[in-house]
Amino acid sequence: MPPKLAVWKFASCDGCQLSLLDCEDELLTLAGEVEISHFLEASSMIAPGPYDVSLVEGSISTPADAERIRHIRRVSRRLVTIGACATAGGIQALRNYADTEEYRSVVYAKPEYVATLAGSTPISAHVPVDFELRGCPIDRSQLLEVISAYLAGRRPGIPDHPVCFECKMRGTVCVMVAHGTPCLGPVTHTGCGAICPAYGRGCYGCFGPATRPNLGSLKTWLGSIGMSRPDVDRAFATFNVAAFEEQPDDPP
Incomplete structure (x- = not known):
């Protein structure tokens, strides 16, 4: 059986998932090497886990998000966060320095129906993460390196200099x-x-x-x-x- 790859979305703009779709020819090659089991940005097909590699885009901003990421961690052998939202909370983390309750009361007609956390936090604040791929959006060549590395059983060769x-x-x-x-x-x-x-x-x-x-x-x-x-x-x-x-x- 080929390795299973899953891609998940939380609070984000979808730009990092689109970086994977932008790989085009490389994505076709990748699709021949793995089973893309969950990637709703690209397909409605969903295959059950466990998954060998899960790519997670987006920050955690609701109680439901927090529960869902814990489930994803349980069914994922490797969990890689992709993009600024997943690795740092994203631009939406500006709310961490304001009164979220005040915003909710002003923006929504029925704020009691909106379940939200006080802040926007990275995935690593909730579950162990195997690798963080930075960027807004991420670099597609780095993304391919990370996926290839984990499928080959090695550490991704991503530089960390300025x-x-x-x-x-x-x-x-x-x-x-x-x-x-x-x-x-x-x-x-x-x-x-x-x-x-x-x-x-x-x-x-x-x-x-x-x-x-x-x-x-x-x-x-x-x-x-x-x-x-x-x-x-x-x-x-x-x-x-x-x-x-x-x-x-x-x-x-």
Whole structure:
């Protein structure tokens, strides 16, 4: 029997699942090597578990979500979270720093019918995760590497250095040094190919914090080029707001 692959969605925009569909030719090859047992973005066919590899997109934001992810963990040999929502709570984690009950009472006519948790949290806050694939959205070549690695029984070969390394490798002039452009590249996990700096824009931190990011140093530098502290905080409050908030300003 071929290995079983399942893809699951929680609170998210579906962009990371679409990254898998965008693999096109590679996906056809993958489909010949595995049984895609659960992937509602692509097919209504559902095969029962257990599953060899489960890819999980989205954050946990309701009690039902919390129960469902525990079930998925029980029936999955390997569980891989994909994207900023699943690995860090996503941009919807901005609600973690506000009054969710107030929002619910203002937005919904019958708030008592809306079951929600106080915050939006990553999958790892609820169940053990075998691997986290960062990005908003994820990089499809990295996704294929993760799937191939687990099907082959090895650890995925995903680099964890900052985006600055990618700028150096592609010969991109540093937008911070050359132009004084605010950029989160020094503290952001690699994976995007340094697309934004290649077009003269600063990194927005789509792939979340790199390993041991020196946030304090970067925040000081951003302040030195004229950014106010609220503007600096706002720069980090996007796709991976909760992940950056959890990092100390100065690594140990």
